[in-house]
Amino acid sequence: MADPKGFMTTQREEWRRRPVEERVRDWDEVYVPGALLPIISKQADRCMDCGVPFCHDACPLGNLIPEWNDLVSREDWRAASDRLHATNNFPEFTGRLCPAPCEAGCVLAINQPAVTIKNVECAIADRAWAEGFAPPMPPERLSGRTVAVIGSGPTGLAAAQQLTRAGHTVAVYERDDRLGGLMRYGIPSFKMEKHHLERRLRQMRAEGTKFRTSVTVGRDVGAAELRARYDAVVIATGATAWRELQVPGRELEGIHQAMEYLPLANRVCEGDLAESPMSAAGRHVVIVGGGDTGADCLGTAVRERAASVTQLDIYAQPGAERDEDVEPWPTYPKVYRLSAAHEEARDLETAPAAHADARLFAASTLRFAGDEGGHVRSLHLVEVDAARRPLPGSGRTLPVDMVLLALGFSGPDREDGLIDQLGVATEPRGTISRDAGFATNVPGVFAAGDAARGQSLIVWAIAEGRAVAAAVDRYLTGSSQLPTPISPYDRPMVV
Secondary structure, three states, X not given: OOOOOHHHHOOOOOOOEOOHHHHOOOOOOOEOOXXXXXXXXXXXXXXXXXXXXXXXXXXXXXXXXXXXXXXXXOOOHHHHHHHHHOOOOOHHHHHHHOOOHHHHOOHHHHOOOOOOHHHHHHHHHHXXXXXXXXXXXXXXXXXXXXXXXXXXXXXXXXXXHHHHHOOOEEEEEOOOOOOOOXXXXXOOOOOOOOHHHHHHHHHHHHHOOEEEOOOOEOOOEOHHHHHHHOOEEEEOOOXXXXXXXXXXXXXXXXXXEHHHHHHHHHHHHHOOOOOOOOOOOOOEEEEEOOOHHHHHHHHHHHHOOOOEEEEEEOOOOOOOOOOOOOOOOOOOOOOOOOOHHXXXXXXXXXXXXXXXXXXXXXXXXXXXXXXOOOEEEEEEEEEEOOOOOEOOOOOEEEEOOEEEEOOOEEEOOOOOOHHHHHOOOEOOOOOEOOOOOOEOOOOOEEEOOHHHHOOOOHHHHHHHHHHHHHXXXXXXXXXXXXXXXXXXXXXXXXX
């Protein structure tokens, strides 16, 4: 504990965002470049080095947060990088994309603003790359065993890196033309620029991991053939089966799934397209769904110069403070949060009809209506109570010519035939069944990440990848020294 009084003398200060008018004109990350390092050592001083640090339990990776906070406060960046990478393969991803349940579990957060753990993590990761503290770590010897990892999202990449470093020959299969899964084509560049991903992929290639892009297992290569070719297979395809909105008018043109819309905008940033064929430019857009994917659609539509953008959230607007009776510390509370995209929409007044920023809370979609040409022109909604029951007399209509459905995901996509060809058992909700060792009912086939857990956070995805790697290593060699941060049955802290 570098400064025993740091939490009393230093106020919480977060990484500053660039001015709204500036950042909505480009796709760069929203934060002010170079503005984090000058403040981060004092922010790390606020860590109390608790005897029982609940930030450990709130983070499924078990990140050694008090240790690297202390090292950052002393500006020992190399040691801080070592402690951070000891539990997290990709801290530059989580430092930008994770909603930081660790901060909700910070003991200081009982009655004060939490330590800026996420910002400290990001600073360490970026400094590690700048100073060369994250070199490739190829194995000293090869085991002679081979593993196929299906999916190159955070789970697949974490599993592949752990298994490669353990000496196994690993090939990652990705159906898209580029690696990264949702980090590549689902997460907008203004949240995480893709050079962070490319840098980590170069490290993995140098360590020996092989990558096979534009290969859909089950279609381009048979799943059974792949299983016969490798000693073990890890299914880490994610939960890509999107949820539908079954209301009248859903068949109208101009209504799209969020994951039909976001990849096209990302392809524009990659240089594949001059303009998205699904651009929101000049359109009145309504986003159905109040989660992070909806916020990603919001920020994207703002940058594409939509005429207006409104986001519908079926839940009531949460309060600014934690409700200790409903969600006591150290659980992750549902409080009003202003993401960068919502800040942009608020300042630019993209949704005149909204309650706050661009969101209409407690709003449920009843139906869509269109014109004679079959294109959506209006959305009819109603306000609902906590039980999602319509409130009489609360109906209203929003003009719209583009609707984006951001309702989450139910499980892995089965259209490619992977699950059926392997004969892998599934749960009633559509996710892949597995035992306490991440193994499916098919010998040598393991499942991890959202494909088995269901839709979750990036920090849980990486933890799943690390844990399944230990299970596969144990299956191949009889024992393993790889860490197992979670079990398949672990869940976030809730009441």
